[in-house]
Amino acid sequence: MKEALENSTGQNLTLDTQYNVRATYMTEPFELVFIEEILRDACDTFNRRIRLYEPIVDSLLDRVSNEVFSESGVHRLVPIKDSLQEFEMTVKQGLDCLKHLLDNDEDMLGLLLTEGAAARSKGQNLQLKKHESVELLLEEYARQFNGILQEIHYLLQRVQSKQELVALSLDGYRNRMIRMNLYMSIAAVGLATSTTVAGYFGMNLVSGMEESGVAFQYVIVSTTLASLGIFGGSLSYISGSRMKKRAMGRLEEIEAIKGALSDMNA
DSSP states (O other): OHHHHHHOOTTOHHHHHHHHHHHHHHTSOHHHHHHHHHHHHHHHHHHHHHHHHHHHHHHHHHHHHHTTTOHHHHHHHHHHHHHHHHHHHHHHHHHHHHHHHHTOHHHHHHTOHHHHHHHHHTTOOOOGGGGHHHHHHHHHHHHHHHHHHHHHHHHHHHHHHHHHHHHHHHHHHHHHHHHHHHHHHHHHHHHHHHHHHHHHHTSOOOOSOTTOSSHHHHHHHHHHHHHHHHHHHHHHHHHSHHHHHHHHHHHHHHHHHHHHHHHHHO
16 A cells, blocks of 8 residues: 555546545554445435425425415425434434443543553453544534434524415404304394395284384384394404403413412422
């Protein structure tokens, strides 16, 4: 290898690079090189997966924003959210494994197979401070794993925020529909008052008002006022202070119960 390095020239850059890499690896224990390559490959794989997720999440969120009042928008967010959560669990398992090794000096020392074998051949024990090289390696990749995990959390937070926004928009749209249905029901009750009176006078029974010249106007005015009164009274009852007082009273009861339970826990 030394002769190859001495004989290599600038015309064979690939050969120079390979020998330089091998010479660098020869200065490190094989097991550390092996572990570092595994961790590096895992980080590269996770980073590539993050880069693939980003445009998918962006395009999906843009599409959902254009269909904010459609229930299919929420359904489109479910698969990408499940996939991100599964990816998060995978990265978190790797990070937990690294943290477990970092918390145990003896386990890190046990990874030094070459130095451990050399020490045992001499009848010696490997010094505990030798684990520092392994600790530095694991801390670096634990930091990278944590950075990847933060990017996953950011993507999940974006999806969750959009999902909550769509859900709130659908709830608001649904509430408007319910309110409109309620107003129409109240108006129908008011009109039913007028039609009921009209039905009474339409039974072809003698009431004594058949020859009256003003009875028709009185009936029309009175039934119209009654309908308007029922409609206005119902709206006042629904949006009035009595309903608000009841709601506030219930909220105060809930807060009192929470306070009592928190005092019990203390």
